[in-house]
Amino acid sequence: MSTDKDELVLSSPKDWTFNEDDCEVIYPINPRTGKSYRFPALNGEYPLEGKPGEESEGARAARVVTVQHTPTGIAVAEDRFLPYRNKEIAMKLLKEKVLEWIDRNSKSDSDG
Numbered sequence: 001m002s003t004d005k006d007e008l009v010l011s012s013p014k015d016w017t018f019n020e021d022d023c024e025v026i027y028p029i030n031p032r033t034g035k036s037y038r039f040p041a042l043n044g045e046y047p048l049e050g051k052p053g054e055e056s057e058g059a060r061a062a063r064v065v066t067v068q069h070t071p072t073g074i075a076v077a078e079d080r081f082l083p084y085r086n087k088e089i090a091m092k093l094l095k096e097k098v099l100e101w102i103d104r105n106s107k108s109d110s111d112g
Helices: 057-063 083-111
Strands: 023-026 065-069 074-078
Touching (some): 065 083, 074 083
Antiparallel strands (some): 023 065
8 A cells, every 4th residue: 555645535524623734834025036025023013114004015915924724725815914923813814714614514524
């Protein structure tokens, strides 16, 4: 049973779970440098420019972080604060969505 492409297939809903290792985090990339944007050392709770919700599109795009749960394909994007804080918020929201998805699908699977 040992092949180069062994995959673990979970067929029982009771085995489904959320794991951060199954998530992909996508940070914004500066098109001029090809690297992620640099931000000043703040605690991440404050928007970078303007009043909250009134920042320029460029400022929001520079700090949007997307977290995707690879097994389910569910993704969450966050852009309210600095990238590190946005990642924390997006991961929390993603966990809630994935656990809801698991709960919903495990109920429908047990009904059938």
